[in-house]
Amino acid sequence: MRIVQIIDSLEIGGAERMAVNYANELSQKIEFSGLVATRGEGKLLNQVNENVSYLFLDKKSSFDLKAVFRLKHYIKKNKVEIIHAHSSSFFIAVLVKFIYPQIKIVWHDHFGPRIGQSKKENRALIFLSIFFTSIFVVNKQLKEWSEKYMNCKKVVFIPNFIQENQSVEQETVLKGTQGKRIVFLANLKNPKNHLIVLEAFFELKLFDLDWSLHLIGKDYFDLYSQNLKEFIKFNDLYDHVHLYGVRNDVKFILKQASVGILASTFEGFPVTLIEYGDAELGVISTNVGFCSEIIKNKETGLLFNPLNKQELLAQLKIITESETLRTNLSVNLKKSVVSNYQAAQVVEKIILEYSKIEK
Incomplete structure (x- = not known):
């Protein structure tokens, strides 16, 4: 062949x-x-x-x-x-x-x-x-x-x-407090829907609880990217929201986080979710595309409608408040990834x- x-x-x-x-x-x-x-x-x-x-x-x-x-x-x-x-x-x-x-x-x-x-x-x-x-x-x-x-x-x-059995590069050290890092692995473009995550992070005042948000993905330096940076600047989030651009050592990055998030308004089959699962993160995911097949709500992660910020606020609040829940979700998702993907x-x-x- x-x-x-x-x-x-x-x-x-x-x-x-x-x-x-x-x-x-x-x-x-x-x-x-x-x-x-x-x-x-x-x-x-x-x-x-x-x-x-x-x-x-x-x-x-x-x-x-x-x-x-x-x-x-x-x-x-x-x-x-x-x-x-x-x-x-x-x-x-x-x-x-x-x-x-x-x-x-x-x-x-x-x-x-x-x-x-x-x-x-x-x-x-x-x-x-x-x-x-x-x-x-x-x-x-x-x-x-x-x-x-x-x-x-x-x-x-x-x-x-x-x-x-991929070799794991170890280059990117995430800022923030261990155990309170949220990672968002997606290039900065439509339909990845970064702004709704920034808004939810800000509105819940998660930074007051020492949580930080880490955006990993290509920056196209366009209007989409500019809007994100203006939101961060306007709300004085420089110490709590971090942009890293494209990185090769994704496995190493994910091992430093506790929560993984995906918010796209459209998806095919996001490899990101199975990477989150492999890294044993508590996951919040959009419910579009194949996402709701990978993430079973309240079993292997938490789902939300990407056009409904109230749903995201509720799920983000739940997952950041309970370490026990994060652990249970991450263990279940890891088992599912090993079995199916x-x-x-x-x-x-x-x-x-x-x-x-x-x-």
Whole structure:
């Protein structure tokens, strides 16, 4: 079995992390596992295993024919049988298929907001889906969307997973008091909904109880980011809310926190939640996408409607007031992550799906 994962960049993000995870895990299980970044590299490059065949295309435009032919040459040279294209990288995969028809394409949809989009907004994707052999999706709503609109009838739900036995870098030391740190792992952009968390943190006056809030994720230095920083400045939260930007040592960071929060208005399958669970954090999560499947309210975490600040206020108050509750939730979530979202189970399923395509 000879498979290549294709992704636009190796910047830190959910789809990007999963492309790397798949390439790494498959490299131990199949004959050839490759990874191609089309437009940009990034911090995730450091997490690519040495036995993964890696190529950076440095694609300059959507119709960069030089990049298309380089990819075709790589695929032919390495006798690749299946392209596993993540998110928007489906386009270059289809262009390669035009000139190398025997290649099979699996498209992997990680984009939670798609369920709110129309057929018109996805015209190119839907038209080109006739060239897909299979579609993998990260939640049931995306499965229903693809089954309704796409020109590929083989649609399979594949949960995300976390890699096992990763080396843990230890670089970022969080500020604040041990046992009273809330971490929010998400790039600073829509639909991650950071402002509602800042407002809830401020309105509950959690800083008076020595709690601190730590935002980990890429800062795009745009209006979204500016609004967050203005809120922090206006409410004099500099000593209590900390922004760290993109970090490689996420496991080490999470081990320093007690509570993990996710507030997105749309999600696919957030790897963040299983990372929180693996780190044994008490979790407060939005109820969108696959989140309510990972987090069972009052069993493995606390859920809230991301458009309802009163729900977030109530759940944040509950989880910060009770160390016993945090411990119970974190233990239950850890068990669930170990049982359902470890690499071994998911990779076994994906290899089975690949084998069906080869036949």
